[in-house]
Amino acid sequence: MNFELSNEQQDIVSAARKFAEGEFQDRAEEFDRNESFDEAIFKKAADLGFVGVFIKEKYGGVGMGIFDANLIMEEFNVVDPGIAITIATSAFGAEVIQEFGTEEQKNRYLPPLVTGEAIMGTALTESDAGSDLAAARTSAVKEGDEWVINGSKIFISNGIRANYLLCFVRTDPDNNDRHRRHSMVMVETDRSGFKANPLKGKLGIRASETAELSFDDVRVPCSNLVGELGNGFAQATYLFNYNRIGAAAQAVGIARAALEESIKYVKQRIVFGAPLASFQATQFKIADMFTWIQAGRNLYYEAAWKIDQGIIDHKLIAAAKSFCGQMAVKCADMALQMHGGYGYYSEYKVQRLYRDAKITEIYEGTTEIEKIIMARALLS
16 A cells, blocks of 8 residues: 655645745735635636646546545645635535536536636525535426526525536425435526625634525526436535545645644744743644644545545545544644644734634534444444
């Protein structure tokens, strides 16, 4: 078993880190403070091939596997999670189009994502349907050759920025199988009746835009249905397999940043006449962080590698997401503790990491949901 990255993969890691350090580092605190983002950074990322990297070459992408794509995700998040997730989600949901969409849909929606000419999002969550996605109530009713959509969504990344959104809608409310009641329908955001309101005041990843959406008799052509009618839940599950590994890679990146910042700080911080790094209690924290990061990376590496081999191991994906999220929160907490009072102030990166880390335990399936998935798989 070879644990070394290939030369090509090492080049990917190096290029991603170089871009992030050049573009994210000086703006991260500003974007966090103002809950803003400079689209020029996104355009540069697209120009360099960092957007929609999993999209196949025939649709304008580079066709990376999930393993290589998440090498980029990890490196971006070491520098700044808020900017990293903004870029990473600019093609959010394109995996579903590529796997389930018609050729016409693939040719229409995928190429503009790669070039940065368009931004995409996925609208799944509702106020009463987060972890229980099958409870989503936003409806799509067929009238002639159109779907008429009514309802609302919340906590939607790119809700304001997106040119089109892949929406999880209820198309067969009376189906006895609650997992066959929904479908995926693409909604262009310039459609009449669509409205997006920005949600401000997030704890972390504040550069990433989040919105509440409303659909008031929004009409889209029937050709905007993605995949089979009633297959929305399966498509969402397919997307979660990708996104959960992405969240794990994000968490590893955040934890690495916490470790890097801690090592720099404890070497130069003098307490009781000696560097903080010379104390055993500090050394134990550094050693624990390193160990957890290695374990988390190995988990998401294996889960990603298996998907690239066509093997979907739900319990392993859930384990990677669950462990890495918890690990990132622990590492960020330790980093802030080692920084003491200084870590509590915005001039130190660790306070931002502390806030950014928490979301990795929540989105794309909470830690508790991931544990349910693992337990059911093991006990079945």
